[in-house]
Each structure stands twice: as structure tokens, then as C-alpha cells.
Amino acid sequence: xxxxxxTLKDNRCKIxxxxxxxxxVLKDNKNHPNAEAIFKMLEPSYPTISLxxxxxxxxxxxxxxLIQVINLGENSFRYDPNPQIHPHIICTxxxxxxxxxxxYFKDLVxxxxxxxxxxxxxxxxxxxxxxxxxNSH
Numbered sequence: 001x002x003x004x005x006x007t008l009k010d011n012r013c014k015i016x017x018x019x020x021x022x023x024x025v026l027k028d029n030k031n032h033p034n035a036e037a038i039f040k041m042l043e044p045s046y047p048t049i050s051l052x053x054x055x056x057x058x059x060x061x062x063x064x065x066l067i068q069v070i071n072l073g074e075n076s077f078r079y080d081p082n083p084q085i086h087p088h089i090i091c092t093x094x095x096x097x098x099x100x101x102x103x104y105f106k107d108l109v110x111x112x113x114x115x116x117x118x119x120x121x122x123x124x125x126x127x128x129x130x131x132x133x134x135n136s137h
Contacts, residue, residue, distance in 0.1 A: 001020065001023070004027075004066060007065075008064075013060065013064075018046060018053050019057045021045070021046055022061075023057070023066070025038050025041050025042055026058075026067065030098075031096075031097075032079065032080050032097035032098075034076070034078050035051065035058055036051065038079070039051045039054045042054070058079055062079075067079050067082075067083055068080040068082060070088060070090075070126075072090060072095060080097075082099070085122060085123060086099055086101075086102050087104070088100060089126070089128075090126055090127070090128050090129075091128075091129065091131035091134055092130065093130055093131070094131060108123075108125070
């Protein structure tokens with residue numbers, strides 16, 4: 001939370017209870033929730049919070065580099081509290097999103113840069129398939 005408060009102050013953004021609550025719900029969440037799920041988690045404790053406030057807070061956090069947005073396509077976005085670039089694996093049936101260890105791909109960026117003769121400035125690596133639960137049905 002210190003990082004959030006410091007970053008908001010440094011960027012002259014308001015520190016509101018709603019923003020703090022959105023970040024608090026997301027910061028330790030490994031499920032990569034969407035905005036609607038975050039809203040539903042907050043609604044009992046913050047009955048006046050709106051879905052628009054949740055979306056605006058998440059957009060601000062992404063712009064400030066505090067979180068990562070995962071685009072699942074067709075306007076479906078999930079939010080990752082880890083802003084560092086890292087690969088994900090996504091279930092095409094239940095839309096579960098999980099982190100993959102960067103260790104598996106540590107040489108990939110330099111290999112691609114070498115092959116393509118590009119200076120890589122960022123990357124987004126996702127794998128798609130069926131999670132164990134969906135695969136067993």
C-alpha cells in the first residue's frame with residue numbers, strides 16, 4: 001500500500017478510500033480478476049462504490065505501472081497485481097488465468113531480438129489451452 005500511496009502522491013493523484021480499496025482487493029489476488037469481480041468483492045464493504053470507479057481506478061493503476069492489464073480479447077480484461085512483464089496461461093473454457101515462471105523463457109527476448117534484428121521494448125506472452133479442471137470434464 002505504501003507503493004500505491006507514494007505513486008499517487010508523486011503523480012498528483014487523489015488518494016481516495018475507493019482507490020485504496022480497489023488496490024487492496026487486487027494486490028494479493030492471484031486469480032487475475034476482472035473489474036466486475038473486483039466490484040462484487042468491494043460492494044458489501046463499499047455500497048456506494050460504482051463499477052465506473054473500479055474501472056477508472058484500474059486504468060489509473062495500469063497507467064502508473066502499478067498493475068498489468070491482461071487482454072483476453074473481445075473487450076475482456078483481467079488485472080494482475082504484478083506489473084512486471086511475465087507470461088500467462090489462459091484456459092479457453094473457464095477463462096482462468098495463471099502466471100508462468102519467467103525462468104522458462106529467460107532467453108526468449110534476446111533470441112527474438114537477435115533473430116529479428118529488433119530492439120525489444122516490451123513483450124506479451126500468453127499460452128491458451130484447457131486447465132486441468134476443464135480438461136477432466
